[in-house]
Amino acid sequence: MRGVLGNDQVRDGTAVERVYACDSYSIERHEPECVVFPRNTYETQLAVQRCIEIDVPFTARGAGTGLSGGVTAVKGGVIVSTKRMNQILEVDPVNRCTLVQAGVVNQKVNNAVKPFGLMFAPDPSSQTVCTIGGNINENSGGPHTLKYGVTADHVLQATLVDSRAQVIVAGSRVSGGPGIDPLSLVVGSEGTLGIVTEAWLRLVPMPERIETALIAFSTIRSAVDAVVEVMARGVIPAALEMMDKHVLSAVEKAFGLDYPKGSEALLLIECDGRSQQAESEIRSAIEACLDCGATNVETAGNEEDRKRLWTARKKGIGAMGRLAPTIVTHDGVIPRSRLPEMLEFVYAIAEENSLGVANIFHAGDGNLHPCFYFDEREPGTVERVLAAGEAVLDKCVELGGSVTGEHGIGLEKIDSWSKSLSANDLRLQTTVREAFDVSGLCNPCKVIPNQKGCVEHRRRWSGAAT
Ligand SMILES: Cc1cc2nc3c(=O)[nH]c(=O)nc-3n(C[C@H](O)[C@H](O)[C@H](O)COP(=O)(O)OP(=O)(O)OC[C@H]3O[C@@H](n4cnc5c(N)ncnc54)[C@H](O)[C@@H]3O)c2cc1C
Structure with a gap:
């Protein structure tokens, strides 16, 4: 090398x-x-x-x-x-797109296009560090996925080096194009089809107005009922996020912030668009929450307030280190109408396994992130975490959802995913992978279950802290 x-x-x-x-x-x-x-x-x-x-x-x-x-x-x-592939090569404000190298950090794309009144909509909560190549390969979502869609909706073209060292250009700078769409195969392929080196990204206009509210509830049940009710009233918020009291306690400890006493959960709701639309949508959303028993509503009067209201959501996972030395964040998705029973299940399974669990997630999308927190040095804890995680994913599938909402299959979910894959689905996935990964050297043993020669390499838990 x-x-x-x-x-x-x-x-x-x-x-x-x-x-x-x-x-x-x-x-x-x-x-x-x-x-x-x-x-x-x-x-x-x-x-x-x-x-x-x-x-x-x-x-x-x-x-x-x-x-x-x-x-x-x-x-x-x-x-x-891809750390050194970090150049923004072109911004085309007229056609609302930008050409970037794969290692450019998501937030940097936004910083570069903001002067043109544009934004790259996918906003994973890790956006200050994660890269566009990672976003494309995980088909990442984020708080604003609810209204704007996931990364797949915002990538026009990707340049890929495949496992024969050949360059493939998937997709096109303009929408449409004949034939089978290889770009749709590359997005979400988790690095198994080749290495993305560059991409043309679609940009959207920044909203004229953003209205943000942080709403407290004295029970988990009333908060999840409110999620369903807000959507049922026809409002499509830009973001509808939920944090439970365990997240709030971590954030209070880490950043000294105060949240309304007795709150079991908070909803962070953001509505955007033209001024009148954003205002009327946030009003309807707040009314829906009050009807479901909200106990406190705080709205943002300016950008500084907005940032403060977002603190628990943006910094919640990082703050979790205050609760225990190790956290494992799970990711599953269910139809949002099933949120009440799903959350009851998550808390019950954590209790059954003597684990702490905090919930911070994209509630509007039904995309859960139960974070189990624990001390891995206590014998038997890791096994209990794995058992609890598996039970949560099985429940997601049982309720009509899936084993990943946005974090992908990687190594973690291979076993869980294989339970819901039919033989035909598996054959199709394998065929697509082999069509790109001809040498079999590209990110082996990921995503697809039962790959030859991979089982012996799997090693459960090496005692590392997250
Ligand atoms: C605190 C925190 C919050 C998060 N919040 C969200 C969230 O809101 N939404 C969400 O979807 N995810 C979230 N994530 C998960 C993660 O940040 C995203 O999946 C992100 O897109 C990964 O980007 P990365 O650059 O770190 O990729 P990596 O972790 O480096 O790689 C991820 C996968 O993509 C592949 N890959 C990376 N770059 C390339 C490339 N150029 N070509 C081919 N394959 C490549 C890798 O092989 C790997 O399989 C969060 C993670 C953390 C730690």
């Missing part, structure tokens, strides 16, 4: 291998042999070509904020970091 890319673009050694052994889901750790830092599509091709020659696997890595183990080097080999 040094011969191909130069010394400066290759790192190895124990420290590097450990840092790159996992993502934000650290239950499984696998150390790579080295990490390379190509700066463009051509250098990525060189790296992949070398991997093919020496027959070692390679795995693309953005910021490593993934929550399902997708970037772990299960069979060792090379991590291809």
Whole structure:
């Protein structure tokens, strides 16, 4: 690799291998042999070509904020970091699109297009660090997915280096295009079809007005009832997020903020669009919440207030370190009308397994993120966390949902997903993967269940803290 890319673009050694052994889901750790830092599509091709020659696997890595183990080097080999592919190559305000390299951080795209009154709508809560390549490969959502859609709705074209080191340009800069759409296969493929190096992204106008409210409830049940009621009244908020009292207590401890006493849950509701529309929608949403028993309503008068109201949602997961040394965040999705029974189930399963659980999630989408917090040094805890997580995912499927809303399958969900995959579905997934990953070296052992030679590499829990 040094011969191909130069010394400066290759790192190895124990420290590097450990840092790159996992993502934000650290239950499984696998150390790579080295990490390379190509700066463009051509250098990525060189790296992949070398991997093919020496027959070692390679795995693309953005910021490593993934929550399902997708970037772990299960069979060792090379991590291809996109860190140095960090250029915004073009902003085209007239056609509302931008060309960026895959390693550009989501927030930086927004900073660059804001002067044109435009935004890149997908806004994962990790957006200050996660990359566009990661967003595309996880088909990431975020608080504003409810109104604006997920990443798939905002990518026009992606340039990909496949596992033969060939360049594929999927999609087109303008909408439409003949034939089977390879871009729709690449988005959400979790790095298994190749390495995305560049993408044209769709931009949307920034809303004229944003109205934000933080609404407190004295029971979980009334908060989830309000989620269903807001949507039933025809309001489509830009964001409809929920945080329970455990999240609030972590945020209070971490940042010294106060929330209304006796609150079991808060809803963060944001409505945007033209001024009149945003105002009338937030009014309807607040009325729906009051009708469901809301105990306190705080609205944002300016941008500073808005940021403050978002604090618990944006910083909640980070603050959770105040509750216990280890957290594991799960991700499942259900029809939002089933939220009341689902949340009851989550709290009951945590109690049954003697675990703490905090809920912070995209309630409007029915996309849950139960965070189990615990001390992994206590014997038997990890097994209980895994059992509780599996029960939650099984319940999501039982209620008509799925085992992932936005964090992907990676390594974490392979077993859970395989339960709901028919033989035909599995064959189709495998065929698509093999059509792109001809050498079989591209991010092996991820997403697709039962890949040859992968089972022996799976290792449950290495005792690492999240
Ligand atoms: C605090 C926190 C909050 C989060 N909030 C959200 C949220 O609101 N919504 C959401 O959807 N997710 C969320 N996530 C999960 C995660 O941030 C997203 O999945 C994000 O898009 C991952 O980007 P990344 O650059 O960190 O990718 P990585 O973690 O580095 O990689 C993720 C996957 O994409 C592949 N990949 C990365 N770059 C490329 C590339 N250029 N080409 C091919 N494959 C590639 C990797 O191989 C891996 O399989 C959150 C995570 C954290 C830690």
